Amino acid sequence: MSVIHINSNCFCIGLVRLALQLCLALLVMTLLLSLSPIDPISAYFDGNALAVFGDRKEQLIQQLGLDQTLIERVLTFGKALLNGELGYSLHYQQAVSDIIWQRSQHSIYLMGWAALLSLILGYSIGLVLGISPNNPFSKMMSQLALVMNSLPSFWIGLLLISLFAIKLSWMPAGGIAPIGVSSDELNVREQATYFILPLMTLCLSLIAPIILHTKEKVIEVNNSQHVHYARIHGLSTFSIIRFHLIRNTIVPALVIQLAGFSELLSGSVIVETVFNFPGIGQTLVKAGLSGDTPLLFGITLCSALFVFTGNAIASLLSRQLSLSTSL
Structure with missing residues (x-):
């Protein structure tokens, strides 16, 4: 009770x-x-x-x-x-709620996949680096993660555009469909090519903190007394990773990701602007530049709710983690 x-x-x-x-x-x-x-x-x-x-x-x-x-x-x-509404957009001459719903769908896909991939890749890399922290490869990757953590996302996006879109011509430079073509006319594979570079940019801007935090947490758990006790009694390395390292480090990595919802949202705004991606981030920039007060307030309200939800879940998980640790 x-x-x-x-x-x-x-x-x-x-x-x-x-x-x-x-x-x-x-x-x-x-x-x-x-x-x-x-x-x-x-x-x-x-x-x-x-x-x-x-x-x-x-x-x-x-x-x-x-x-x-x-x-x-x-x-x-x-x-x-x-009255349960968000007003009427001055620039688009449309209900704000309708605009947010239409423009947020691409952003939800982008942020959702970026959060999932950065969590999986960042945790996996951090786990490998933490198991053997004195390895030269581990030290090099840790330094690379520190460099990535200091790079602005717009710079990463411009670098990817210049390499994969301009020099190699493997990917489109921006947008969600060719000029004059609706995205609804494209199949899944054709639409995916327009998501790859924005997704890579957003993932690279989110992955470094997860790598560094997971590495330090894995080192801490790996040097704990109960892991030493399990190792003395002949528990295999695979079993230690499965039953001790992953179990005690996956939740902190998830907390870091949820607490970083503000970085996820702000990174999405920058990425959508760089790649001319028709999402809620680009709409927010246009609303600010056009002085569209109702649309700006509506997107700000929804963004605040999004960030608060992530922080609230992170706080709940962190509290449950601390209670389980104390027990």
């Missing part, structure tokens, strides 16, 4: 923290928009400030709701949120 009571208290505290974080995120976004020099009318016409003028411009300003102050736009978004 005490465990259930503690979990319920943690859940309530988490909800309060989520509400405060959402309010803070919207407050910061409002402040940034108030300081932004972007002209939404110019952005509406793709940077052509002379496309409309005079009475037509005033009419368009009223139609898009740009005659409202920023506070009024925030209150409008809050009213829509209370």
